[in-house]
Amino acid sequence: MHEVKSIESIQSTNDFVIKFANVNGSGSASANQMFAKAMFRMGIPVSPKNIFPSNIQGLPTWFEVRVNEKGYLGSRGGVDIAVAMNPQSYSKDVDEILPGGYLLYDSTWKRNFNRKDITVIEIPLTQLCVEAFKNPKQRPLFKNIAYVGALSVLLDIEYEVLENIISEQFIKKPALIEPNLKALNLGRNYVLENLPYPLGITVSRADKLEDKILISGNEAAGLGAVYGGATFCSWYPITPSTSLAEGYEKYAKKFRIENNTGKNLFASVQAEDELAAIGMAIGANWNGARGFTATSGPGISLMSEFLGLAYFAEIPLVLFNVQRGGPSTGMPTRTQQSDVLACAYASHGDTKHVVLFPSDPKECFDFSAQAFDLADQLQTPIFVVSDLDMGMNDWVCDKFKWDDEYKYNRGKVLNKDDLDEIENFGRYLDVDNDGICYRTYPGTHPEKGAFFTRGTSHDEYARYTEDGEVNAATLSRLMKKFRTASELVPEPVIEINGKDSCGVIFYGSTSPAVHEAKDILKEKEINIDLMQIRSFPFNLDVWEFIANHDRIYVVEQNRDSQMRTLIMAEGGISPEILRPLVHFTGDPIQASYIVNKISEREVNYKSHINAKKR
Amino acid sequence: MHEVKSIESIQSTNDFVIKFANVNGSGSASANQMFAKAMFRMGIPVSPKNIFPSNIQGLPTWFEVRVNEKGYLGSRGGVDIAVAMNPQSYSKDVDEILPGGYLLYDSTWKRNFNRKDITVIEIPLTQLCVEAFKNPKQRPLFKNIAYVGALSVLLDIEYEVLENIISEQFIKKPALIEPNLKALNLGRNYVLENLPYPLGITVSRADKLEDKILISGNEAAGLGAVYGGATFCSWYPITPSTSLAEGYEKYAKKFRIENNTGKNLFASVQAEDELAAIGMAIGANWNGARGFTATSGPGISLMSEFLGLAYFAEIPLVLFNVQRGGPSTGMPTRTQQSDVLACAYASHGDTKHVVLFPSDPKECFDFSAQAFDLADQLQTPIFVVSDLDMGMNDWVCDKFKWDDEYKYNRGKVLNKDDLDEIENFGRYLDVDNDGICYRTYPGTHPEKGAFFTRGTSHDEYARYTEDGEVNAATLSRLMKKFRTASELVPEPVIEINGKDSCGVIFYGSTSPAVHEAKDILKEKEINIDLMQIRSFPFNLDVWEFIANHDRIYVVEQNRDSQMRTLIMAEGGISPEILRPLVHFTGDPIQASYIVNKISEREVNYKSHINAKKR
Amino acid sequence: MSFKKPINHHPKLETNKLGLTRRDYEGAVSTLCAGCGHDSISAAIIESCFKLNIEAYKVAKLSGIGCSSKAPAYFLEQSHGFNSVHGRMPSVATGANCANRDLMYLGVSGDGDSASIGLGQFVHAIRRQVDMVYFVENNGTYGLTKGQFSATNDLESKNKYGEDNLFKPIDLATMAIQLGATYVARSFSGDRDQLIPLIMGAMQHKGFALLDIISPCVTFNNHDSSTKSYDYIRDHNEAVGKTDFVPLGEEISTSYKEGSSTEISLHDGSKLALEKTDANFDPRDAGKALNFIREKEKEGKVLTGLLYINDLAKDLNETLNVTQTPLSQLQQDVLCPGSEILDEINQSLS
Amino acid sequence: MSFKKPINHHPKLETNKLGLTRRDYEGAVSTLCAGCGHDSISAAIIESCFKLNIEAYKVAKLSGIGCSSKAPAYFLEQSHGFNSVHGRMPSVATGANCANRDLMYLGVSGDGDSASIGLGQFVHAIRRQVDMVYFVENNGTYGLTKGQFSATNDLESKNKYGEDNLFKPIDLATMAIQLGATYVARSFSGDRDQLIPLIMGAMQHKGFALLDIISPCVTFNNHDSSTKSYDYIRDHNEAVGKTDFVPLGEEISTSYKEGSSTEISLHDGSKLALEKTDANFDPRDAGKALNFIREKEKEGKVLTGLLYINDLAKDLNETLNVTQTPLSQLQQDVLCPGSEILDEINQSLS
């Protein structure tokens, strides 16, 4: 370990970024996650992000963990500690280390890194494992555990925390506990015996996370679907949505087994493609089950035709879109928010869809469950749109809550008794004048209530018609329904921080970065008011917030300012008011990026205003 | 024939609407078209519109012909003369006749129609044909010709004109000429011998159509594709686009046969669906041929994924969308302009597409040919978006022109010699700083110029990359290319009609109705300035026109004011300026509808302004 | 457009065990061309349901887009119907089937709908063994879009305008047998006697039943040079032997020669009695069935009848181990794990 | 990511008739897992092109999405490649093929890409007889999305985590024969000696050639309970007999016993010499071929080798009567009818 000379080494407690550089397919994920979990267990807010190639084995992959006691958990930029385990990417990895930072590498093969301003920590991990473990297949895995052990001493992580994590993890394979602990101590002991410790960077128990959990958005949404009463899932594998369907299946297999029979109280079908996936979900919903599908961008494109059918024939449906980098196959393992327009206006003809935008796993859970009620209430597809960053990475969020008094809202469905009392059932009669009509499930009544569902133009009795006025009336009623929707969907979360402040609109996974930016800007005496949009169509609060601001930055992770477009198009909002603040590299946006963009323009704005006043 | 009593019967020359009511599949089309053609041949502007069910045989179908010497050829509303040949629809057909109008029906089965304000013309058509023709299969067909004959006397149509049309039509089956003439005279003679003639409504040679032709937009576009050098067509049958691909094939079979070999200088493939149709067209263009596909709304939805690929991998492609009534399967035999957003923003991720909007068959021909140049120049999909009304009906339009000096622009393509001189070929290098890069066709050079086309993120050398900055640079360059596109696409047609006028924006098949409305409004002392948008992205002229008007009506045939949305979203135009003027029943918009909507609001506006002035 | 027929119950109309007449199984008045084969198939479906005493409201009718796909509007007025999008009926039927295993599913499709745009879904519905009767109303043409060749059209066949079909046909029945469909029959809309028992058998069969029914399009594909015309099929049709449907509890009383028939039990206990006409053919042996079809094809014959049956298959719901109660009827108490379990989950995530 | 390999021409490397070494046929360094079957197939393609003296720039490589679909980046650096969208390579290849009949088309796909999302396109490319070599790099799993079952996975096979595959496999080779593909072979990425002549034969064949190559996924489907693992295929593979490729003008010199071999001439005059091992099998008789595959399957064997060949087929361009000159090379003078003809057309429209 050579000490930094030209510059002070970084000193901090519970505030740093550590980045693990590994080889794809080398089994580093569980060790890295163990590190993140240890932070969480010590009560220190943590955000791990997996940066992986669209590839299975042999290419560079990174795991970036931000640890921040104040709870700033967006991507930060810069690396304080690099754990460089992949010679392929050494140069990039070392370059990223901030001056004064630390580099830990496997010194079985010694290197000179040519940076005088960092502290290099040499641990011959491979060699240690070769000596300690006989089975050559296990060695690479234990090498990863060993560096976690080393870090535990270097950063002062509580040993019991790691010990517990290992015991829990291998609760079903207890034979593995001992060798994992051995590997952990291999790293620990090497540091204890050979290196100065702790580093300038350390952790210390903070107990900030009492009501928090650590979970990925996809798993949360899958669980939400179980709680929301979904009994049918049809999906086609695609990164980054696959783990959502898998999450649903995992929880359904646990909590949805019939008592006496052992049979499944759900069905999950891996479809042959996305067209079939959505077709099946439509069929299930038409037939009275709560069904959903999960996909990502290319799937949305392929589902467009069916989405128009569900919209026009008014069939409930829940569709999760975990966004990745587009267009086309794009960047399958990177994050973007570039399907906003594709979802809101999916399909040809005049169509508009209800879209929910969760901003963390808690909202993924909540909105997922709620989406099934909304779909049944509104008899239309409900999109739940998250992204790779929130979907596949573990995020710290509030614990999930469920009110056992809450009853599912299955919407306007007539049962046999209802039908017996009705003279004149018409599937598309707007009886309540809210644009939402009454449906029946197949098989309800021997003589009444049957109707013919179709994507062709139809009258109020679901009969095919080519009468233009009748069809126009249907289309207009659908707009009425869309207005009704705006009263049912989740309202925005608004935070007003001062008089004359500029507004900032955001949604989804940019939330941590925006909140951090707010605090930084405040220090620079720039106050921003926040509105986190949580759904489309926009409800009154959204328009009110916009009306109350003369300049608003719309933060989003796409090139074309898609949410801004949607706001302008739907609300008739003057474009000068809405300023695009976009970031679309596929990496999560950082607070500093937002701060720069806003402060630049706000400073101009203020001098402009002051000039006017003078 | 009973004469009108309660009201004067309509008197007019060369200005009326006649509507033929027939049974689908009864072979009425050719007789009705003969009638329209006769008007054309007499030099009187005419617009026939076929109103047909989504069905093959046995349902009501109508053929509405507006005859108007002044050249107003949009749908007018109201019927002056009804030729009612379908008892199924008698009541509707008779109801539509304007007071003072005329009804001609097959009085083989006599009826009482209970309207005192019309003139009823009784001709026992079936009976006449039964007596005159032995073959019972032919009778229904000749019945139709017979009513054309009757009309020729009633309206004073020149006999030779009809005679010529028949001779030309059966030039390849001359045996049919005589019986057709016989049928024609059957109707003529019946009127001559039994009824008073002519009616109050007559036609008279006008010679207004010297430089005009009568053709459908689809046939024009198909011919344009032949002229534009398209050698490959892949398509899947769908109303109303089928006749476009068929039109291409028809002309290609005539003009694209290799001299010595008799082989085809083109290939046309009926694909298994729309996904395959566009996939094939992409493959052909990638490989250096000019290829296209033609479809309608549902096809656009199905093609979305491939459209994103072509956009991102920068493959030329021409796509015709002949719009029908949406959403979903919608109204397949009705007209709308409701795929504007679906085309402009097709596919997930950040995508924007070039769209051309022809407004008559002449522009269908021109834009079709031009689209292939644009596709090659811009290396991106070019949409040509028309609709059922213009695509399937014969319209009067200017004669087609072709400049033999004009050379196809194949865009930036490097051949073997070019490559020999280039050091460092990179498929996506923006050498000219216009966002458009150089491509090579497969098979060009033994050693240089090969590259890997992909829908995944790529660098300037077409290599796969997961570097976010590199990918963002590509996306930004694509925006630059889109700006370049705005300089190449057809500019709007602008007509300024006075100071302080309001603006009217329109596109596509609403053109005749808008122009007629303009003249009517002028009589009411409301001047409107017109801008016919012909392409997206919008070019400078579009923005200038908008900037010069404080209120603009955007006329379109969809529910959601889609073009208005596009203008607001792309141009940052204040919404109050742009007023939706929509019509979405699936029937073509009428001048009177536009007049009502505009005059209502303009009158308000003027009193408002005047109040202000006071 | 669909017109509602006035239902006048004539007291003398024959009734079935449910006290219903054939009229009760009808639908809206057909808007297909007079003489269209599809209407005969609708009539055969009506007859089959009448004979099987089916409660119409326990049937779901699903289709794609095409003249054939309109047909479900013209039978079983009391059933829910779903006219979905072109070629994608199989997926909608699959989802519907999982949501409620208690209904009977009739899928109606055309050759364009199933053999072109919908081929992938067709194959995968078979692979999943969705419990349904799948009708292909096969006319070798795209009726509703006015007569383009479909992928089942024969190589030597011409269209109405005398143009040649350039490509070989896809034989959906052969494909279905190959893929493991468990009830595969080919028939002809003009042969009511053959068709009705085959439909009845398919309705009582558990698993995927394909009925590939040649159904002439009188408007676009019934000319002399067509191989899907009424005349052509009447001339070239060769049946594998007669099939009789024997309802549960009834005695078999067929007119077949001694020893020349086989019985096959269906899911509900009813039976199919099959006449045996050829030693080389056995509808329970897929290999033999495929060879026999191929052989007859070479002879220029169209083999009709029950081509393959396997009564031991598991349907999709069984394969997925889905509860007997229709999923659509499960209530919140069994669906929602509740707050206590959620607390445990929270615990495990912290 | 693709890395460029330094091409150091070692003077002693063997050269072919074009003076090229095997190195000249390579592509970027593979990023697939070490041991992935797909890499062996790439190597076999390189070897075949080398032996056939193919000019790489006259080859077009097309693929869908998947680990297998990445493979074209790893061979024939000098060929244009097109990594299109998931399951839709066949349509892109069809259009490309029509645009330029002078190139050779190699389509590379996976079992997910071809048997699920792309099944319809796969079938219709065969039906149209697109002149191409279609590789299915068949591993029974979705490699790139991490190990879900694909539709070619066998019923009795389990995934890495011990879960059962619940559905029967789709056999693409059988399907292709049924549909009239004119060259159908099955092989194994681990059997270079069998694979290379089969690829060479396919490359010289005119029409649609399918190579269904079992190509183990070492990461997700190479465990003991897999039926697409290296071990399983080595144990259960049964070849129809050896195949040798005999270049144009060379003498056949195979090691087969007298009278036990058949020769098949290919498009360009080169030949395939086939060893005959079973009287019941003849690769020129589709019916026999299908039966033999079915029989072996029942015995639990995976039949490999050239399963079917028909050298008389018309390819798509012939069927469409397309000119010999590539459409992409036609110039405006023959494409544009010009103003005079347009005047005539105007005339006819007025």
Ligand SMILES: Cc1ncc(C[n+]2csc(CCOP(=O)(O)OP(=O)(O)O)c2C)c(N)n1
């Ligand atoms: C996505 C889509 N593409 C094309 C069409 C147009 N279309 C309607 S019916 C049909 C073909 C129907 O043929 P088939 O299934 O054989 O039915 P038939 O009319 O012959 O009974 C087509 C192509 C459509 N409705 N949707």
Ligand SMILES: Cc1ncc(C[n+]2csc(CCOP(=O)(O)OP(=O)(O)O)c2C)c(N)n1
């Ligand atoms: C439209 C679409 N859906 C899903 C995906 C995700 N995806 C990528 S590869 C793949 C499966 C690949 O399996 P296979 O073709 O067998 O190739 P392998 O990786 O096994 O070689 C899937 C589903 C995608 N890229 N595009």
Ligand code: SF4
């Ligand atoms: S067009 Fe053909 S398939 Fe359609 S209804 Fe008429 S006869 Fe039947």
Ligand code: SF4
């Ligand atoms: S995951 Fe499987 S298919 Fe993909 S590269 Fe690795 S071994 Fe090959």
Ligand SMILES: [Mg+2]
């Ligand atoms: Mg058909």
Ligand SMILES: [Mg+2]
């Ligand atoms: Mg695979």
